Every structure is written in C-alpha cells, then in structure tokens.
Amino acid sequence: MDKPSGDSLKEKYDTEIKKLRELSFKEKIEYIWDYYKWHIIITSVILIILGSLFNSRVLNPAPKTVLNISWNTRFATEGQLAVLSDALKARIVEEESNEKVEVMPFLLIEDDPMIAMAEISRLVAMLAAGQIDVFILDEQQMTEYMSNMYIQPMDGVLALVYAMNPAVYERVKDKMLLSMYESAEGNVTERIMGIDISDSPLLMELGFFKQELYFCVSATASNIDNVAYALVLFME
Numbered sequence: 001m002d003k004p005s006g007d008s009l010k011e012k013y014d015t016e017i018k019k020l021r022e023l024s025f026k027e028k029i030e031y032i033w034d035y036y037k038w039h040i041i042i043t044s045v046i047l048i049i050l051g052s053l054f055n056s057r058v059l060n061p062a063p064k065t066v067l068n069i070s071w072n073t074r075f076a077t078e079g080q081l082a083v084l085s086d087a088l089k090a091r092i093v094e095e096e097s098n099e100k101v102e103v104m105p106f107l108l109i110e111d112d113p114m115i116a117m118a119e120i121s122r123l124v125a126m127l128a129a130g131q132i133d134v135f136i137l138d139e140q141q142m143t144e145y146m147s148n149m150y151i152q153p154m155d156g157v158l159a160l161v162y163a164m165n166p167a168v169y170e171r172v173k174d175k176m177l178l179s180m181y182e183s184a185e186g187n188v189t190e191r192i193m194g195i196d197i198s199d200s201p202l203l204m205e206l207g208f209f210k211q212e213l214y215f216c217v218s219a220t221a222s223n224i225d226n227v228a229y230a231l232v233l234f235m236e
Helices: 005-021 025-059 078-091 113-128 139-147 157-162 166-175 202-204 224-235
Strands: 064-071 100-107 134-137 174-181 188-196 216-217
Touching: 005 188, 025 139, 025 174, 025 188, 064 078, 064 224, 078 100, 134 174, 139 174, 139 216, 157 166, 157 224, 166 174, 166 188, 166 224, 174 224, 202 224
Parallel strands: 064 100, 064 134
Antiparallel strands: 134 216, 174 188, 188 216
C-alpha cells in the first residue's frame, strides 16, 4: 500500500532541513535561491502590490477632488491658477479633510493640430468621466461649448446661489449671459448659460488681469453644491 501523501511531504521536508543543516550560511543562501527563486520573486511581487494597495487606500489615500475648474482662456499663469486653487480650497475644504480643489489650465494649441486633437480627446474623456465641474471661458468658447453640449444651463446652480447668499445673487443678475439652448430632446429655449466674472473681486484680489471671463457649468458636473459656492466666492 502506498504511503499517504502527507508522509511523503513530511519526508521531503525533513530531507530539505537535513540538507540545509549540512551547508554553510553562504551555501544555504545559494541553495534556497537556486531552488526557490521563482517562489520568492512571485511572493515578493504579490506583497509589494498588496502593500501598495494598502498604502494608497488605507494609510495614504489620494485626496478626493471636491471641485474641478477647467480654465480654458488665456492670460493666466500656472502660478496664478495654483494661488486661485489654494484660495478656493481654503474656503471650501474643511481643515484636516483629505480633499482638494483643482484649477487646471486647458488651452488648445490651434497651430498644432496633433496637440489640439490630443487636448480635445482629453477634454471629452474628462467630461465623460464627470471630472470637470466648471469651465472658465470667453464668449466665443462658450458658444462653441454650448453647441457641443459641454456646458449646461445654470438655473439650478443659481437657485443654490440665492439660497446661500441672496446679495451675491442680486449682484450676478445683471451678469447673466442668456443664449438659445437646445436640449437633448431637441427643445430650444433661452437659458442662462454663463455668468460674467470679469470683475470678480476674488480674481482682482489675487492679481488676475481683468479680461472677458464667463463662469459656466460642465454638462457632467458632479459637485453642484461646491460649484454654486465657488460662484459665490468669485463674486461676493
């Protein structure tokens, strides 16, 4: 009768231990590496992956973006946008929370078709993923974005602004840009599509040049409360 497999494994284990005892320390290392290197490599890779996942999801998770503003006009440096991002974060994000506000430049290089196409693809991908809440545009861009259905009417956001700060709502009433808007169902109506923030007190305070700027809401915005609060901060 054959011996049970357990005995066979035990014999192999005892043989390996006996063999290792007869080797020097260097020989033990060489022996283990020669016979078990793939086990060691695979186990190490698995442990590294698990450690990385544990670190990124439990110990040091990436900050959650609670407002993403795409600055699509010219005349703003990355330094200015970083300052604006910090100013908005200081007012929107609670201390000690693992959250952030992003203000990112998004300019199309019109004289380089390849770069322009890559940027458009990135823009569409971010829109599809709901990663853009606000666009800062000039009037021509706003018309183009509206025709491509990149932005949405601002009625709901303005209702939130009124609830948050009626004084700011009164201030922006004369800065609303109305335009004919065609819904996905094909209905065409005049809607509020942007707010002129050219003379935003916040932007003037942060050293931005006065220029044609419109605050518009992304068609796939996912942080509507913070969108409304950001408009309040721009214009209060």
